[in-house]
Amino acid sequence: MSFEEQILMELKAEITARAERRRRTGRRLFTGAAVAGLAAAAAIAVPLLTGSERSAYAVTKNGDGTINVKLNEFRDADKLEQDLKRMGVTADITYLKPRKTCRGDRGEIVGGGSPEEWKGSASEKAVRLLPGGGMDIDPRYVGDGQTLVMAFTENEDQTSEKPRVLWQFAGYVVNGQVKPCVIADDPTWDDVDGPGRPPAGS
Amino acid sequence: MRRKQAGIATDHVAFEAFYRRHVDAVTRFLARRIDDPHTVADLVAEVFMAVLDSAHTYRAGLGTEIAWLYGVARNTLSAERRRVFKESRLTSRVSGRRPLDTDDVARLEERIDAEGPAREVFKAMADLPEGERAVLELVVIDQLTVTEAAMALGIRSGTAKVRLHRARRTLRGLPLVMEGTPG
Numbered sequence: 466m467s468f469e470e471q472i473l474m475e476l477k478a479e480i481t482a483r484a485e486r487r488r489r490t491g492r493r494l495f496t497g498a499a500v501a502g503l504a505a506a507a508a509i510a511v512p513l514l515t516g517s518e519r520s521a522y523a524v525t526k527n528g529d530g531t532i533n534v535k536l537n538e539f540r541d542a543d544k545l546e547q548d549l550k551r552m553g554v555t556a557d558i559t560y561l562k563p564r565k566t567c568r569g570d571r572g573e574i575v576g577g578g579s580p581e582e583w584k585g586s587a588s589e590k591a592v593r594l595l596p597g598g599g600m601d602i603d604p605r606y607v608g609d610g611q612t613l614v615m616a617f618t619e620n621e622d623q624t625s626e627k628p629r630v631l632w633q634f635a636g637y638v639v640n641g642q643v644k645p646c647v648i649a650d651d652p653t654w655d656d657v658d659g660p661g662r663p664p665a666g667s
Numbered sequence: 668m669r670r671k672q673a674g675i676a677t678d679h680v681a682f683e684a685f686y687r688r689h690v691d692a693v694t695r696f697l698a699r700r701i702d703d704p705h706t707v708a709d710l711v712a713e714v715f716m717a718v719l720d721s722a723h724t725y726r727a728g729l730g731t732e733i734a735w736l737y738g739v740a741r742n743t744l745s746a747e748r749r750r751v752f753k754e755s756r757l758t759s760r761v762s763g764r765r766p767l768d769t770d771d772v773a774r775l776e777e778r779i780d781a782e783g784p785a786r787e788v789f790k791a792m793a794d795l796p797e798g799e800r801a802v803l804e805l806v807v808i809d810q811l812t813v814t815e816a817a818m819a820l821g822i823r824s825g826t827a828k829v830r831l832h833r834a835r836r837t838l839r840g841l842p843l844v845m846e847g848t849p850g
Binding site: 467468469471472473475476477479480481483484 | 676677678679682683686687690694708711712715716719765767770771774775
């Protein structure tokens with residue numbers, strides 16, 4: 466086979482691999498030591514609009530140096546990571562299907578030892594959720610060699626009139642390497658007030 | 668058109684057509700700049716890999732496919748040069764080369780030889796300011812129009828014309844420098 470054909474084959478394999486990665490991105494998981502994960506989990510009711518031409522998110526810099534991220538759709542996690550990187554924040558973003566969570570730990574979580582340690586930690590301060598589907602990220606709390614790990618879980622019920630939680634959020638700062646995560650069912654999904662509620666403790 | 672272009676990054680058939688349409692031009696583009704068959708072959712792969720990354724940046728209204736592709740190829744090449752420069756200070760690059768059979772090497776060497784005069788002109792251009800050299804290179808050596816060269820470099824057409832004019836004035840002693848398509 467000529468080198469041109471060889472290269473074409475490799476590139477086609479790459480196209481397939483990328484399609485596969487994109488498919489999986491939506492399921493890439495987050496985890497965390499139980500305490501930190503739970504302490505960080507917060508729930509917020511937002512209408513998720515899904516216009517097809519709309520970009521998945523918007524990133525802007527606030528006057529005080531924090532970064533505002535507005536999420537429109539749970540896709541393009543990789544692109545959002547790149548945009549945040551450009552603005553000085555190393556982030557690991559995961560969009561999860563409903564009822565899913567992740568087994569094992571993602572690394573050494575700042576403030577992850579106990580609820581007391583969590584209070585006032587960089588993990589707690591790095592992200593502030595805003596009503597309406599956005600958040601402010603404070604780069605000052607994500608240092609060199611640290612990663613802001615964020616996971617969003619979609620609720621399958623996006624339409625009912627019940628008091629709604631459309632997605633859940635968990636965010637924390639990890640020291641050093643962030644480990645990939647193993648998909649697992651989230652046993653706490655139904656714990657508080659039925660489906661779609663945030664896990665106990667949040 | 669923009670949709671169609673973006674499709675090459677995800678659609679095997681569209682990508683293959685694009686690849687076959689341009690693989691020869693890209694190989695020659697690289698052979699004009701590099702005289703090692705293995706590096707040329709590696710970089711052909713790199714350029715088309717970069718195409719997968721940047722297919723969404725193509726705007727049909729702004730110029731031809733080939734101008735856009737040469738822009739991608741230039742960026743790939745300068746990234747490679749930075750990398751080689753960094754690595755040469757640390758370790759010599761021996762492993763990880765694409766295996767080429769003798770036919771491949773022979774065909775690549777033919778192209779590299781055929782582009783020899785172009786590489787000579789590159790040497791003559793070496794002292795020009797980077798911006799001027801880039802325009803001259805694309806117009807004279809790669810046979811793009813000035814408008815296409817501007818697109819490949821992400822600059823305005825007027826800027827490209829000014830730079831081309833200056834570069835030609837500096838190098839008016841070299842016959843090849845006055846060639847290239849107008850526009």
